[in-house]
Amino acid sequence: MKYKKTNHRLGTNVVHVGQEPDPSTGAVVPPIYMTSTYKQEGVNKHKGFDYGRTRNPNRDNLEQCIACLEDAKYGLAYSSGMAALDNVIQSLLCKDSYMLVCDDVYGGTFRLLDKSFKKWGLVFDFIDMGNLELVDEKLWLNQYKNNITLMESPTNPLLKIIDINEISRIAAKYGSIVVVDNTFATPYFQKPLNLGADVVVHSTTKYINGHSTVIGGAVALNRKDLYNEFEDYRELKFNQNALGAIPSPFDCWLMRENIKTFPLRMEKHQKNAFKIAEFLSSHPKIKKVIYPGLNSHPQHELAKKQMYGFGGMVSFDIGSFRAADKFLKKIKLFTLAESLGGVESLIEHPAKMTHASIPKEIREKNGITDGLIRASVGIEDAEDLIEDLERALNS
Numbered sequence: 001m002k003y004k005k006t007n008h009r010l011g012t013n014v015v016h017v018g019q020e021p022d023p024s025t026g027a028v029v030p031p032i033y034m035t036s037t038y039k040q041e042g043v044n045k046h047k048g049f050d051y052g053r054t055r056n057p058n059r060d061n062l063e064q065c066i067a068c069l070e071d072a073k074y075g076l077a078y079s080s081g082m083a084a085l086d087n088v089i090q091s092l093l094c095k096d097s098y099m100l101v102c103d104d105v106y107g108g109t110f111r112l113l114d115k116s117f118k119k120w121g122l123v124f125d126f127i128d129m130g131n132l133e134l135v136d137e138k139l140w141l142n143q144y145k146n147n148i149t150l151m152e153s154p155t156n157p158l159l160k161i162i163d164i165n166e167i168s169r170i171a172a173k174y175g176s177i178v179v180v181d182n183t184f185a186t187p188y189f190q191k192p193l194n195l196g197a198d199v200v201v202h203s204t205t206k207y208i209n210g211h212s213t214v215i216g217g218a219v220a221l222n223r224k225d226l227y228n229e230f231e232d233y234r235e236l237k238f239n240q241n242a243l244g245a246i247p248s249p250f251d252c253w254l255m256r257e258n259i260k261t262f263p264l265r266m267e268k269h270q271k272n273a274f275k276i277a278e279f280l281s282s283h284p285k286i287k288k289v290i291y292p293g294l295n296s297h298p299q300h301e302l303a304k305k306q307m308y309g310f311g312g313m314v315s316f317d318i319g320s321f322r323a324a325d326k327f328l329k330k331i332k333l334f335t336l337a338e339s340l341g342g343v344e345s346l347i348e349h350p351a352k353m354t355h356a357s358i359p360k361e362i363r364e365k366n367g368i369t370d371g372l373i374r375a376s377v378g379i380e381d382a383e384d385l386i387e388d389l390e391r392a393l394n395s
């Protein structure tokens with residue numbers, strides 16, 4: 001859906017974009033249009049809505065808000081983060097295309113490429129994108145193929161920061177389309193399109209929805225040639241309908257409601273994450289703490305430059321699987337579960353949970369050790385969370 005910029009700021013926009021009272025009843029919160037189809041006045045004579053896969057008012061509403069969050073012209077909503085990524089790849093690439101991907105990505109993203117797309121002839125390299133010379137070399141070698149450069153920043157689960165501006169500059173030399181998965185940073189702390197990226201992808205399941213109630217995905221972009229309203233089979237808007245992985249009206253409505261508190265939640269997530277990263281850094285049983293806001297983070301300066309804050313994710317190494325397993329059995333206020341970005345604190349073991357689909361040798365080479373734990377810090381009182389961590393570590 002196309003989004004027309006307002007003159008307001010983010011905190012106002014999340015409450016008001018697309019939220020005018022319902023003209024027929026005055027309801028302050030827009031109703032849920034739980035319909036699969038729409039009455040036509042004559043053949044192809046309708047009010048812009050003909051079939052629910054193609055368009056729904058609740059989806060329009062959510063898509064405008066997603067575009068607004070990312071400072072984008074266009075927003076698209078999908079039934080999951082993986083569906084959003086699948087749509088981007090299917091739209092922009094074809095057989096024998098090339099993808100350059102950062103080496104630390106969500107396990108499901110690795111699996112989508114390695115299992116689903118490899119068999120169609122997609123060629124890809126997973127590399128450390130901190131090495132800009134290597135990025136340049138790989139893109140130079142593949143410049144005559146259809147081409148995407150895909151990154152997460154901060155990465156999942158090692159929270160590496162990638163220089164989106166520099167990578168976009170290199171990619172532009174070789175015509176590679178830059179796609180950034182902004183799920184971890186969120187548009188509250190980072191706006192990749194303003195740093196030179198072409199397309200932003202989200203698992204809205206996470207911070208954007210923020211309440212662990214909905215699985216969803218989104219795409220935001222400014223480039224009309226990639227969005228397009230002219231039904232070209234290569235383009236995102238066309239493929240959202242053609243591939244059909246759209247979210248339900250109820251999911252769109254619920255997510256749009258939850259976005260109203262997005263800035264407030266993000267402030268608290270970050271405040272708590274800082275306190276927890278500092279606590280863990282001082283605990284003798286913890287070997288390493290990874291949080292972009294700490295001075296000890298190798299790309300702390302880059303994080304300060306390209307982000308407005310450091311987010312709510314903290315990873316740490318407790319030394320071994322045995323120690324991790326014992327700790328995770330003891331922790332109570334943090335729920336041991338996959339996913340992240342909800343108001344409640346979640347904790348997980350990447351090697352055996354979210355990143356288990358990555359082969360062990362690749363995982364270990366990248367630094368996803370058996371002692372690594374990933375925490376999604378919620379919005380509870382930080383003191384209670386710290387007491388919970390301390391008790392589980394010391395028992």
Ligand SMILES: Cc1ncc(COP(=O)(O)O)c(C=O)c1O
Pocket residue numbers: 080081082083106108109152156181183184202203204205215216217339
């Ligand atoms: C960074 C990142 N991108 C994409 C996804 C996939 O999103 P979904 O689970 O909504 O399909 C995830 C899921 O954990 C993720 O962490």
